[in-house]
Amino acid sequence: MAHQDWQRLFLQAKQWTKEAGESIRKSMGDTFEVHTKAHQHDLVTDVDRQTEAFYKDKIRESYPNHRIMGEEGLGDDVKDLVGTVWIIDPIDGTVNFVHQQCYFAISLGIFHEGIGMVGIVYDVMADEMFTAVKGQGAFLNEEALPVLPKVSLEESILSFNVGWVLKDRRLETLVEKSRAVRSYGAAALEIAYVACGRLDAYISFNLAPWDIAGGSVILQEVQGQATNYKGKELTFLGKDTLLAANPHIYKEVIREIHE
Ligand code: 2AM
Ligand code: CA
Secondary structure, three states: OOHHHHHHHHHHHHHHHHHHHHHHHHHOOOOOOEEEOOOOOOEEEHHHHHHHHHHHHHHHHHOOOOEEEEOOOOOOOOOOOOOEEEEEEEEEOHHHHHHOOOOOEEEEEEEEOOEEEEEEEEEOOOOEEEEEEOOOOEEEOOEEOOOOOOOOHHHOEEEOOHHHHHHOOOHHHHHHHOOEEEOOOOHHHHHHHHHOOOOOEEEEEEEOHHHHHHHHHHHHOOOOEEEOOOOOOOOOOOOEEEEEEOHHHHHHHHHHHHO
């Protein structure tokens, strides 16, 4: 696809995401069914399913030869990234959505032959939309995001779930060496926060492609790095660990985890 075609696809995806966000905001006062999935930390609601169905219908109608990898499984059984694939998390941070009514996002990555071309992470309640088209920079709403500045570990704000510290005590060193640790519970949003400098690194030990696809496209546009926590390239095809970081502390964080 030519450069202007990706731009057109991006504008379409952005418009759909605004509509989906508006619909989620309208549903906030409603009662909706909440189900647990694998365990008590993993929730899904009617709103997750309805939002994914909204994208599925739009994509099927406008781009019938594109495939869809969605968390709620309404799309295709995607086992490779051949052609154009939309990787969608209709609500990233469902626990926050259910319990806090804020700090959740729609996450969307559009990949072509395995390369992230479009990334959108939309914080629905804050009305903050992080976007990127490969090679054209990253944006927060209409503001261009600058390339990530130099930072040291000592002045960094890191983010990870406290549960991971119990699983791997080596993260304690990072707690001690950094300025502060935060935990938002919405991976896509936390990667977008690394891209705009609110965080300097985000670590998770268990994420799915839809948690990271949109954010990783945005992060690469500001020269941020995203790999698994051993430094290996992400495949966007199965669950993996993640280190999304400002490039100036990326290597040091990997070293600290593996020492
Ligand atoms: P979700 O809200 O879309 O499920 C919470 O720390 C972050 O991890 C959220 O982005 C959440 O996404 C994701 N997450 C929660 N449970 C998960 C699981 N079992 N596998 C992969 N990602 C998960
Ligand atoms: Ca989700």
